[in-house]
Structures are given as structure tokens and as C-alpha cells.
Amino acid sequence: MLDEPPSQLDGRLRAELRHELHLLQRRLRKTMIYVTHDQAEALTLADRLVVMDRGLVQQVDRPLAVYERPINRFVAAFLGWPAMNFLEGRLEGCDGEMCFACPPLGVKLNLGAGKAKDWAAHAGHEVTLGIRPEDVVPVSPGRGALVMQVVMIEALGSACLVTLERQGWQATARFDLRQGVEQQQAIEVCFQMEHAHLFDRQTGIALSSGPRRAGG
Incomplete structure (x- = not known):
């Protein structure tokens, strides 16, 4: 059992140790229990990931499965950086399909073709929508998308984290830096x-939860 072995190391050394541990485990073919609060370590080292909250197991599965199909909001918020965005609203029927609606923000999002049958029993229920930063995508103006204001831009080399705001609600997006967004700019996403x-x-x-991503 390894209990956060690289916790006192700087970022570069942590990455190197993580790489060496990964190779060591594969070479020895031994089961290891690795305790960590570091998501990168959990996602890259684990064959099976156990997410716990206050001593209680929340979910056990392959790392990618936990990331893509979290069993509850705690797991969804805990795993992934930047954290998942959450928006409160309700499910409504719309033109034979199902929509997520948040009237205070003027938001009504179609959940996609084929969802009506699956979601008919939940129509009218209060729900929370979760959307990861990589799934917030800028689009060309005039496509009827959601208009949000750029509040902050954090450059990460070839990518950037963009804080967006609409009527007091903020969301984080991960954009390609070359997309050229600017502070205080109103963009459609x-x-x-x-x-x-x-x-x-x-x-x-x-x-x-959404389907697996390509390559997942």
C-alpha cells in the first residue's frame, strides 16, 4: 500500500515518480493500493479506481469509466480538472424530445434525439446539468447559441482556461489559445x-451520462 508517496515533491519530480511507479508496477505484475488526492495520479496509475467520500466508497470502475460516467455529483465534481460546471434547472418536454431548462438564465438546451422515451418519466423534475470544460465550445456568431461574457483567461501554453459568465452564473471552458478570445468579450458557446x-x-x-468519447 502506498499512501500519497510523492505528496512533498514538486510538480516535475511528482510526474517522474509517477512514471517510474507505473513502470515498476507493470514490471512486477503486483497489485498495489495507491492512496492519493491527486487526480492525475489516480487517472494515470489505476487499473481500477475507487472514489471515496468521508470514508464511504462512492464508485469503483476503470478510470475512464468513472470520469465519463460518474455515479453522483460528488464523483463528477471531484474527478476532472478544471472541475465540472453545474447548472440547476428542470427537465421539460419540447417538440417530442426532452430539454433542460433554466428560465432565470434564459437557457433551454435540447438533450438530443432519441432521449424523449428515456426521459419522459423525469419530465418536470428538478435536476442539475453537469458539463465539463472541454465540452463548452465556442461557435460562430448567429447560430442561436448561448451568449456569455469572457471574465478571465488563464493561458496554459497551447490551451487556455476561460471563465465565462451569464447573469451571475459562471462556467469554465477549455479553449485552444489560438481561438483568440479576449477579456470582456461577448462570445457564443x-x-x-x-x-x-x-x-x-x-x-x-x-x-x-453521455456516451463514451471517441477512443474511450
């Missing part, structure tokens, strides 16, 4: 709803 997550507002239990 769309949410890739095929990768969206829905959680029961009261219990936090996942109602739906």
Missing part, C-alpha cells in the same frame, strides 16, 4: 450535450 450529465437535484444521483 454551445454545450456538447451528447457528453452532458444529469443529476437529481435532491439526491445528487446521476440520472444520465
Whole structure:
């Protein structure tokens, strides 16, 4: 059992040790229990990932499965950097399909073709929409997308983290730096709803998660 072995090291040494541990485990073919709060370590080292909250196991699965199909809001918020964006609203029927609606923000998002049958029983329920930063995508003006204001830009080399705001609600997006967004600029974005997550507002239990991403 390894309990956060690189916790006192700087970023570069942590990455090197993580790489060496990964190679060592593969070479020895021994089961290791690795305790960590570092998401990069958890996602890169684990064959099976166990997420715990206050001593209780929340989910056990392959790392990519936990990332793409979190069982509840806690797991969704805990795993992934930057953290998943959350928006409160309700499920409504719209033109034979299902939509996520948040009237205070003027948001109404179609959950996609083929969802009506699956979601008919949840129509009218209060839910939380979860969308990861990589699934917030800038689009060309005039496409009827969501208009949000750029509040802050954090450069990360070839990519950047962009804090967006709409009527007091903030969301984080991960853009290509070459897309050229600017501070205080109003831009249009769309949410890739095929990768969206829905959680029961009261219990936090996942109602739906998007399908696997390409290569997943």
C-alpha cells in the first residue's frame, strides 16, 4: 500500500515518480493500493479506481469509466480538472424530445434525439446539468447559441482556461489559445450535450451520462 508517496515533491519530480511507479508496477505484475488526492495520479496509475467520500466508497470502475460516467455529483465534481460546471434547472418536454431548462438564465438546451422515451418519466423534475470544460465550445456568431461574457483567461501554453459568465452564473471552458478570445468579450458557446450529465437535484444521483468519447 502506498499512501500519497510523492505528496512533498514538486510538480516535475511528482510526474517522474509517477512514471517510474507505473513502470515498476507493470514490471512486477503486483497489485498495489495507491492512496492519493491527486487526480492525475489516480487517472494515470489505476487499473481500477475507487472514489471515496468521508470514508464511504462512492464508485469503483476503470478510470475512464468513472470520469465519463460518474455515479453522483460528488464523483463528477471531484474527478476532472478544471472541475465540472453545474447548472440547476428542470427537465421539460419540447417538440417530442426532452430539454433542460433554466428560465432565470434564459437557457433551454435540447438533450438530443432519441432521449424523449428515456426521459419522459423525469419530465418536470428538478435536476442539475453537469458539463465539463472541454465540452463548452465556442461557435460562430448567429447560430442561436448561448451568449456569455469572457471574465478571465488563464493561458496554459497551447490551451487556455476561460471563465465565462451569464447573469451571475459562471462556467469554465477549455479553449485552444489560438481561438483568440479576449477579456470582456461577448462570445457564443454551445454545450456538447451528447457528453452532458444529469443529476437529481435532491439526491445528487446521476440520472444520465453521455456516451463514451471517441477512443474511450
